[in-house]
Amino acid sequence: MQGQIANYSWTEELEKAVVNALSTSFGLDFLLFQDKVGGDVNTIHNVRQGVYATDEAKNAFANRPEYDSTAYHTHDNYKATGAHDKQQQQAGTLHDPYRNKTMGAGESRNLDHVISAYEVHNDPGRVLAGLSGVELANQSSNLQSTSETVNKSKKQKSVSSYLEGLPNLISQHQSSVAADEKRLAEMPRNSPQEKHEARVMEDRIASKKNKIKELESIDVKGMKKRDAEARAEYEKQIHDTYYQSKEFAKATTHAALNAGVNLGLRQALGLVFAEVWFELRTAIPRLVNEMKNDFSFTTFSKQIRDTLDAIWQRVTAKFADIVSAFRTGATAGFFGNIQNTITNIFKTTSKQSSKIIRELWVHVIGAIKLAIFNPEKLELVPLCQALVAMLSTGVAVVLGTLLHGYLLPLCTFPLGDEVAAFLSALATGIATVGLNYFLIYSPFAQKLWHRFAMSMPYxxxxxxxxxxxxxxxxxxxxxxxxxxxxxxxxxxxxxxxxxxxxxxxxxxxxxxxxxxxxxxxxxxxxxxxxxxxxxxxxxxx
Structure with missing residues (x-):
């Protein structure tokens, strides 16, 4: 155990980790990937936040037709529902969930769009799904008969917005009634005209009091429940239409395949560049040492050819590893992009989040391949140690990515991006070596691994x-x-x-x-x- 710890080469492992990070996560990554907020595929959640993955979808919403109130209020189902509710009202069976009461035959009734027609028309999610706003707004689940006072005071607001402002609306009406009553008390009633004006004021006050009564009768829970029912049906239609469409499947597949190829190239080229560096690291000092005292162009040319040949031999010897790195990267890129798209269905991801998801998938796929195929035929404990090392490297890359996101706004000077990338790669290397030592080679970890090995049957x-x-x-x-x-x-x-x-x-x-x-x-x-x-x-x- 002590020998294993003593043989742990800190400098060599640190160099490998830093070179790997520089050649992949903080080098080629920024050339092959253009991470953006919200990912590479449009989602209903994102477009409602004003985040578009394509200019085509963004322009489609910007160039939508103007809102036409007449079209929304003359739809066949709108008129049919109004006629049906009128019959129920006359029969005394029309229930108003907004106020949780049966509407009287003499009440002024209006047919309300639970989700306002204006909101439906200007919903980016509806436009993305390519559905008709008139059809969606006038489906039966979104039509509700209620008091004229409630409908006209609601206007184009959502139920939540309307209920939020309801107390203030009632207060305004009460203040208006108080002012009218004061004015009525001061009005003279000597001539017939003055008496008529007083009666008009009395009717006005009575009408306002009736409005206040109707507004105060609103059942907040009932109105919210009716809104939730309408929105559930509305959202289901939009989500089902868009996420089951060929366009979404095509966009998702194209983005995932593109990310897979790019990440596969990144991993493969990163391995090639790392091998080139390790060869040049020993060749350049040797070349300088031989040429500094007696420079000969012939000898120099021969040394260059020998170095290039050594690089070629080193890279070709790693051909199987390069192919494996491409496959791992391609698989990780494909599934990472799909996860990013799925995440954006519920929550908008940042540029940094997209990169973190990608980096984690690289190491997760690598760990899965190692666990399933175990190419080196490792026994259980060494295999578990290799898996821990691989996953801890993924954690280190995530930490380096977070640091890179923090450094970029600070490094605004010339070559600031390159400095931020180098510092992030260095931090990633240090974190990789530190985590690997702590989790595998430290005395504490060695004791745990020994206990684990001894706890196995036989x-x-x-x-x-x-x-x-x-x-x-x-x-x-x-x-x-x-x-x-x-x-x-x-x-x-x-x-x-x-x-x-x-x-x-x-x-x-x-x-x-x-x-x-x-x-x-x-x-x-x-x-x-x-x-x-x-x-x-x-x-x-």
């Missing part, structure tokens, strides 16, 4: 057999150094006899005969099971 037995196997390997190594007095014919016959054996007993006889013939001493008695077990037990003492 862990102690496996460890004993490993020790036995190591001892047997040593014996075999010692025996391999012995010179057996066997010519080629004897060796051939010995191998033939072993091959012809049909049981362990026959093999035992052949081996014992050969050992006696060669005068080889073994530390146990051939054919004696107790002696063999005793020898194996002695290996683990």
């Amino acid at each position: 862990a102690q037995d496996v460890q004993k057999f490993r020790e036995i196997n190591a001892s047997l390997d040593k014996y075999l190594e010692d025996y391999s150094k012995l010179e057996f007095n066997m010519d080629a014919d004897d060796l051939f016959m010995f191998a033939f006899d072993l091959k012809e054996c049909n049981s362990e007993l026959e093999r035992n006889i052949v081996l014992r005969a050969q050992l006696e013939k060669q005068n080889v001493e073994v530390p146990f008695e051939m054919g004696n099971l107790a002696s063999t077990k005793g020898f194996l037990k002695s290996l683990i003492k």
